[in-house]
Structures are given as structure tokens and as C-alpha cells.
Amino acid sequence: xxxxxxxxxxxxxxxxxxxxxxxxxxxxxxxxxxxxxxxxxxxxxxxxxxxxxxxxxxxxxxxxxxxxxxxxxxxxxxxxxxxxxxxxxxxxxxxxxxxxxxxxxxxxxxxxxxxxxxxxxxxxxxxxxxxxxxxxxxxxxxxx
Numbered sequence: 001x002x003x004x005x006x007x008x009x010x011x012x013x014x015x016x017x018x019x020x021x022x023x024x025x026x027x028x029x030x031x032x033x034x035x036x037x038x039x040x041x042x043x044x045x046x047x048x049x050x051x052x053x054x055x056x057x058x059x060x061x062x063x064x065x066x067x068x069x070x071x072x073x074x075x076x077x078x079x080x081x082x083x084x085x086x087x088x089x090x091x092x093x094x095x096x097x098x099x100x101x102x103x104x105x106x107x108x109x110x111x112x113x114x115x116x117x118x119x120x121x122x123x124x125x126x127x128x129x130x131x132x133x134x135x136x137x138x139x140x141x142x143x144x
Contacts, residue, residue: 011093013062021062022097024048024055030135031091031104033111033128034083044108044128045083046090056080063090088112100138107131 008018029048048059049070056067056078065082082090091105098105111127 008093011062011089013093015097017058017062018093019097021055021059022094025094026098026100029101031101031108031131032135033131043083044087044111045081046087046108048080049077051075051077053078059090063093065090084112104131104134107134 005015008015013021025046025048028050029046032045032047034043034045048056050056053067059065059080059082060067063082064086065080068079068081070077070079088109091109095102095105095109107127107130111124111131114124
């Protein structure tokens with residue numbers, strides 16, 4: 001799934017702005033999943049964390065989602081979060097410009113695309129496990 005000019009235009013974005021948001025997401029963003037009451041990963045969530053609200057406000061204005069206060073151990077910060085269709089729209093718009101999180105974004109879009117198909121829960125769970133494994137490996141490589 002590529003973000004073509006028409007798609008970006010419908011969102012009110014141009015390529016430089018989408019590229020900027022993708023670069024910010026590559027550095028400060030994350031891709032994960034929500035777990036429902038049955039312990040099943042039910043939807044893809046994306047988050048961008050930062051202390052400065054200005055870029056988070058651009059994410060919200062561009063894609064929807066919400067901004068929350070997060071009291072992290074190292075001090076309070078803000079998080080922009082989106083899930084489901086908003087996450088899909090965001091990832092699709094940024095995909096051509098992502099570098100570090102491109103593989104996870106592609107997997108997340110695959111999970112979202114099969115959300116309504118019957119008997120596909122095992123496939124979705126396998127894709128979500130791949131995202132979590134890439135996240136784990138990425139975090140482990142940062143610990144030096």
C-alpha cells in the first residue's frame with residue numbers, strides 16, 4: 001500500500017509534511033496492539049510520545065486520534081494515539097517515507113486489512129506476534 005498523491009491530498013497533506021511526520025514517527029513512534037478481555041490482540045494501535053505538544057497536535061489534526069498525558073518514570077510526557085481505521089490511514093500515508101518502522105507498518109496494515117474476515121484470527125495473531133518480535137529485537141539492539 002503506497003500513499004499516492006491523491007490519497008495524501010484527500011487527507012490535506014503534501015509529501016513533505018507526510019515525510020516529516022514519518023520521520024518523527026520513525027524516531028518517536030511505536031506500533032502495538034490492544035488486548036481484549038479474552039486476552040486476544042484485537043486492534044492495532046500506534047503511538048507517538050514527546051514532551052512538546054506541537055508535533056502531536058499535527059498528528060491529531062492530520063489523522064485524528066487523541067493526545068494523552070503520560071506520567072513516565074523519567075518525567076511526564078504526552079502521547080498521541082490512534083487505533084483501527086485511524087491507525088491504518090496514518091500508516092498508509094507515512095509508509096513510503098518510513099525507514100525504521102516500515103516492516104512493522106506493513107505488517108500492521110496487513111492485520112488491519114483482515115480484521116473483518118472470518119476464520120482469520122490465527123493469521124492476525126501470527127502477524128501481531130511478528131510485530132511484537134520485531135519491536136523486542138529493536139529494543140534489545142538499542143541496549144548497549
